[in-house]
Amino acid sequence: MIKVDYSQIAGFVPAGAVEAFEPRVKDAIEMLEKGTGKGNDFIGWVNLASSITPEFLADIKAAAQVLRENCDTVVVAGIGGSYLGARAVIEAFSNSFAQLVQDGKNPVILYAGNNISEDYLYELSEYLKGRKFGVINISKSGTTTETALAFRILKKQCEDQRGKEMARKVIVAVTDAKKGAARICADKEGYKSFIIPDNVGGRFSVLTPVGLLPIAVAGYDIEQLVKGAADMEKMTDSSVPFAQNPSAIYAAARNALYEQAGKKIEILVNFQPKLHFFAEWWKQLYGESEGKELKGIFPASVDFSTDLHSMGQWIQEGERTIYETVLSVDKVQHSVLFPSDEENLDGLNFLAGKHVDEVNKMAELGTQLAHVDGGVPNIRINIPELTEYWLGQLIYLFEKACGISGYLLQVNPFNQPGVEAYKKNMFALLNKPGYEAESKAILARLGK
Numbered sequence: 001m002i003k004v005d006y007s008q009i010a011g012f013v014p015a016g017a018v019e020a021f022e023p024r025v026k027d028a029i030e031m032l033e034k035g036t037g038k039g040n041d042f043i044g045w046v047n048l049a050s051s052i053t054p055e056f057l058a059d060i061k062a063a064a065q066v067l068r069e070n071c072d073t074v075v076v077a078g079i080g081g082s083y084l085g086a087r088a089v090i091e092a093f094s095n096s097f098a099q100l101v102q103d104g105k106n107p108v109i110l111y112a113g114n115n116i117s118e119d120y121l122y123e124l125s126e127y128l129k130g131r132k133f134g135v136i137n138i139s140k141s142g143t144t145t146e147t148a149l150a151f152r153i154l155k156k157q158c159e160d161q162r163g164k165e166m167a168r169k170v171i172v173a174v175t176d177a178k179k180g181a182a183r184i185c186a187d188k189e190g191y192k193s194f195i196i197p198d199n200v201g202g203r204f205s206v207l208t209p210v211g212l213l214p215i216a217v218a219g220y221d222i223e224q225l226v227k228g229a230a231d232m233e234k235m236t237d238s239s240v241p242f243a244q245n246p247s248a249i250y251a252a253a254r255n256a257l258y259e260q261a262g263k264k265i266e267i268l269v270n271f272q273p274k275l276h277f278f279a280e281w282w283k284q285l286y287g288e289s290e291g292k293e294l295k296g297i298f299p300a301s302v303d304f305s306t307d308l309h310s311m312g313q314w315i316q317e318g319e320r321t322i323y324e325t326v327l328s329v330d331k332v333q334h335s336v337l338f339p340s341d342e343e344n345l346d347g348l349n350f351l352a353g354k355h356v357d358e359v360n361k362m363a364e365l366g367t368q369l370a371h372v373d374g375g376v377p378n379i380r381i382n383i384p385e386l387t388e389y390w391l392g393q394l395i396y397l398f399e400k401a402c403g404i405s406g407y408l409l410q411v412n413p414f415n416q417p418g419v420e421a422y423k424k425n426m427f428a429l430l431n432k433p434g435y436e437a438e439s440k441a442i443l444a445r446l447g448k
């Protein structure tokens with residue numbers, strides 16, 4: 001079972017502070033379930049996992065199989081919610097050296113459309129030369145600049161390299177049912193396409209084809225992922241008592257720290273580097289959902305013990321505005337024992353015969369104690385094992401807690417108005433048709 005342990009925030013908030021959130025959390029869950037809260041046109045994710053049918057998964061698996069059979073490499077083009085969920089899951093299960101040890105069983109998954117770097121796109125195009133590659137073009141709006149730019153380049157290269165007919169087979173679109181350039185292009189070219197439901201926003205879309213298709217292409221079990229999420233959906237609904245609802249407890253604990261202990265920054269910590277991108281997904285989920293109206297906990301992340309040697313000093317002794325949420329994986333997949341060494345030059349013979357993970361777990365416990373002593377409250381989330389089922393549970397736990405937290409904060413957790421500001425300036429600077437007035441104003445501001 002996934003467990004949320006908030007015992008290590010006890011010294012930082014008044015006794016009973018977390019439990020006192022129960023009525024507010026109950027109201028928030030009801031708002032999510034009944035659709036009576038802010039942004040209620042984007043709560044399709046709440047009951048999504050339990051409504052996914054075997055037929056729907058079979059359709060995704062069939063499309064994934066076409067890509068698996070015809071490609072050695074698949075590029076996932078998308079940004080934000082249109083790629084982070086897939087990458088979080090794929091990297092959690094992939095061999096750490098996947099690109100180096102291609103075993104031919106699964107295609108290599110690469111990512112594009114999540115930056116505007118010319119060098120990145122050049123190097124990607126070079127890597128893809130001579131390879132049998134396919135593309136999954138993911139964009140709900142179908143008009144996101146980063147993704148559209150990369151897709152235009154990838155589409156051309158795929159057609160030039162593999163021929164129009166094969167390109168039609170190995171390019172798949174995941175986009176809106178009707179609107180946007182990605183939909184128009186998919187329909188015109190006859191690509192296989194999947195629909196992103198209207199009522200599911202990007203950062204809550206990992207259990208739609210946005211996440212499920214790339215995950216299936218990579219060779220992972222989407223049935224188990226969805227089953228885990230559906231089980232967590234049941235474990236966090238309004239019929240479950242507060243103390244047994246992991247999303248409720250997590251949301252209450254983090255908001256108690258925010259409201260009553262001045263903890264404005266949450267650091268998601270892992271001791272397994274494979275969870276690096278899971279934290280990237282989590283940061284977007286919470287950052288884009290809560291950071292508005294001059295409110296919101298700032299979501300940050302670190303990979304330990306790596307970052308104990310870079311960020312560790314700040315966390316131990318810097319400004320006391322942070323708390324940690326540690327993702328602790330109970331069971332690792334492989335076994336490596338420390339060998340004994342006759343000369344013992346490094347003095348590590350006291351570890352001989354121990355599993356590496358035993359040392360890692362002691363680093364984790366030692367860090368927790370040191371950080372709590374140093375004024376950093378600690379929430380610990382235990383995951384039995386890194387499998388599709390448990391990751392599905394964890395994804396839904398965080399999504400539900402995010403919806404609850406947004407409502408506790410009294411913001412609309414499902415919009416992202418602030419994301420438009422940079423786009424408006426970028427289009428004005430690039431003289432995009434329709435932005436004439438903005439172009440004039442921005443040039444004047446820059447004194448040009």
Ligand code: PA5
Nearest residue numbers: 080081082139140141144202203
């Ligand atoms: O969560 C969100 O809504 C965003 O992060 C979007 O997913 C991101 O901006 C990409 O948008 P789109 O899928 O329309 O290309």
